[in-house]
Amino acid sequence: MSGAEKGDVRTFLESFLQEFSKPLGTEDPLPVSSANRIISLQELKGESLDLGLRLLSARNAPSWLAAVMCNVAVTELLKDDLTPHYCPKDPEQQPEDEQGVVLLQSEPVLRLFINKLRAVGVAWQKQPPNPDAPSSRTHSCSVHAIRNTRRKMEDRHVILKEFNQLLGLQDGVGREYYAVFDGHGGVDAATYSATHLHIVLSQQGELKTDAATAFKNTFTQTDDMFKIKAKRERLRSGSTGVAVLLTSDLLTVSWLGDSQALLVRQGEPVTLMDPHKPEREDEKKRIEDLGGCIAFMGCWRVNGTYAVSRAIGDFDQKPYVSNEADSSSFHLTGDEDYVLLACDGFFDVIRPADVPALVLEALRESGGSGNDVAQSLVAQAKTAGSSDNITVLLVFLKEPQKLLAHDTVCRTEGRGAACAAAGV
Template identity: 35%
Template sequence: MACNRGVKEQEDPSAASAAPAPAAVARARAARPPRPRSRKGLGVRHLLKPCRFLAAVQRANARVREAGEATLVAALAAAQKESERENEVVADVCGGWKSEDGSLNCGYSSIRGRRVNMEDFYDIKSSRVDDKQINFFGVFDGHGGTHAAGYLKQHLFENLLKHPAFIGDTKSAMSQSYKKTDADFLDTEGNIHVGVGSTASTAVLIGNHLYVANVGDSRAVLSKAGKAIALSDDHKPNRSDEQKRIEDAGGVVVWSGTWRVGGILAMSRAFGNRLLKQFVVADPEIQDLEIDGDTEFLILASDGLWDVVPNEHAVAFVKDEDSPEAAARKLTEIAFRRGSTDNITCIVVEFCHDKMVDGSPPSTNKS
């Protein structure tokens, strides 16, 4: 067979030359370009891409987890707050007072509420001037501290009684006495407590004539023939006439959570507040009226009540109670339960018409 193969190779020399040697085949295969593979195999991956991808996934998961935790924490906090509100004990100071002649029956209630400090004060006084029975009622809502409200409680009605025109021209005497009390406070304590101030919602009853004076955003509401009648208009900076007065004096009213004078004070009239005195005045707005058979009771209260209880609701709640003392306590409790975040103080004065005559002064004063 070897001979035959050799003869055949000699007979067909072209076939022998066409068959490549094994080494040549190997070199040809090495030079041949690689065969195409799947698309997945063609991509060239950067070594950092997997790390970046994993980091992005981790950050996304962290954000989702944080959002979920924040939502859960907020929900738990809200539930806890609501539970605390339902179970919280309302610790207050309340009581009652009656005039000796029986013409007035009064109740009062004052609570710190959810504020850290108590800055509300109230005052109830009785006196006689020229054989006339005089009764004073006041609610003072302090801000920036207690000094201004405490000063009003001590001096406001005292200054009014000393005014020579108190009986003959009561409205003028009230206006002048209130301004004097403000000036006295600024002279004696205002330099020390420059940011301290207070509102004042007050009522003076001379015989059967009622005078109501208001400075700030505390309020007086009268019940007459079953209807709620506001005897004061809150001194808010965005009240059109108040805003004009402030701007005419060179001040500004801006929004900062609520409308504020100079972005600071949320009322346009107050006692004290030396730094804003050019714009925040202590001029009272005064209403006067005769107490007749349709006049049932008067409510004086700080804005801790009025922020959450409308005038009509307050009157309805008082009418449902048997006494002014119970009514005053109910009003403060309702305001607290409705979520008032301020101190809450109110006075309820009931007029007993069958005994509305000048009588001897009561034996005690409450304040």
Template identity: 30%
Template structure:
């Protein structure tokens, strides 16, 4: 028996011993299920006979827009390839002092498909289940006792606010990675050429993070209050906009460099495209262009706290911005909200207001928008809870 084989066996033995030293009931993770996760991520867990408790455990995929304020319009396109996934009131359990503690997490995501709806459909259908599973497994792994500290080996570290944020960010990144990997395998098997953008806002305890793949956008619309003064000459009550995402277009200098270093090229006539085909340089799927630098790796903002000036968080597909600027979008939601009382203006009607304006101004693409209002209430979890059906 080789020394390498013996050492690998020892590592596995020690890992299993450490796992068994922690009460698996805290997270509902068995050793065999943890091993399936380590080998194949979320798809392996959901397909494993060793993990029966994770078969559609979260149940979110059956209703991927619960508690969400959104609107969609097929527009002039032959098919609707946009998909929305949103739950602003997800309940996740993490370890507390003696008993698990419930944490409320909000997710708002738009997947804008191209070349077919297969990629956006899979992403929207599986995202919340995969995310919740990754959050639990990541928390469980991080709770393993440290050999560098003198404490009882069966003690599980308590997840506080600061340790929770990196867990949720890692869960988000792993979810995107798993969906891209799973869809890419299916695309090769079935000959799909489709892909999808992914723009996802993650909200917890008054803070938020945005991950972006492609050219959908996330915006923070705010309003200067009478007591707010700045050095930019912004008047009291004026709407101001912050783009939380940067479009992944192939002619962006850093994106173009990656594509060219992978052996691809960017056509510059008309709309810049990877190898003359794809108008975005990052996407879920697009499996036949992955070798030329197309990637599903997202750009991620850091965690930030909402401020009293923040009024609306908007996530929207690129069809909106064919005819509207980011300032148009924020002005629209503020103008409509100011003209009517809060009892008569819902966030879903604000989202509908955005897409109807984009359509009337001549947008030819599918249109989707999510609007999250009352951002200060997100500190207590749940944000706002009304639901809007698709058009």
């Protein structure tokens, strides 16, 4: 760790411990809000890590430090005796699908977690840790999300550059995780997916050998977890989702519904996936074979209701609305430019073939900075007529300055697309 990084760590920890000079008491309010009054023991890790990252990032913690602090704190929390915080239950009134589910009072256990974070800060103020994989080695990204003309913002997105550090994986394979979730009928399913899907993924035995299969199992398990919560709390929402796991030489994409991921290689779009839509021929047949139908009501809808054929949630239309994700892995050769994740609010009005030119235009306007590219793409989608929530997340696999420089050479030499396609 460089001297500057050590300085950043010490500065943050000093400020953090000034704010949290003593452990939270049983009556102290949580410094970060939690929407859940009750959580299951299975959900505790995801809820704690989500709260911890929000708490630390709001106080400008270095991202790798926030990840490692949260991992250590939640590991210590799960060693504690949490039975004093169990919710009382009546086995005779407990639904069959909740048999064996341990429910916890959210606020006191999250207060314990924050105290664990504080204890980590106290220990590390004396001896700061070394980052296993400094965030400077990860890819830069650009993200922007707007409510647009909709009454509510129901999209959620996740950027986890320190996937291994946050989740305690130590196999020497660097991993980054990115996801976009497009909720409908409420934000609960999208929020739940953004909080828990990467946790479930990290626990898959196949993750290290077959990430595509691990992703498929993850979506199904996350949906099963949300079903218990939705039934208990009478939630009716659903969410599509697209997630990417990135290593040095492999990109794995998994999706449920019509949110999409697009790879651009040497200036050309590469199709990674086929979104799940009710009118897709195989989706239509699957639904009809189950006894359902699709009907056109402004757009194609499953049984006249949802405009998506696969999603987390939407339990009133399961199994017609499936929870089975698709997943694919692609080897990276080093000539890839970026991968873009977005909801249907973007892809319904912007063709994949138009994305490379729009990205280059944004880079030219910014002088090669990639920070505002996603904002430019969102504005393009809105101008093109999208009235939906719009979320765009770009992960640059090459530095934006290099992409712009390459484009400038091609334009100067007058070779345009041919130059880009050749990688010159």
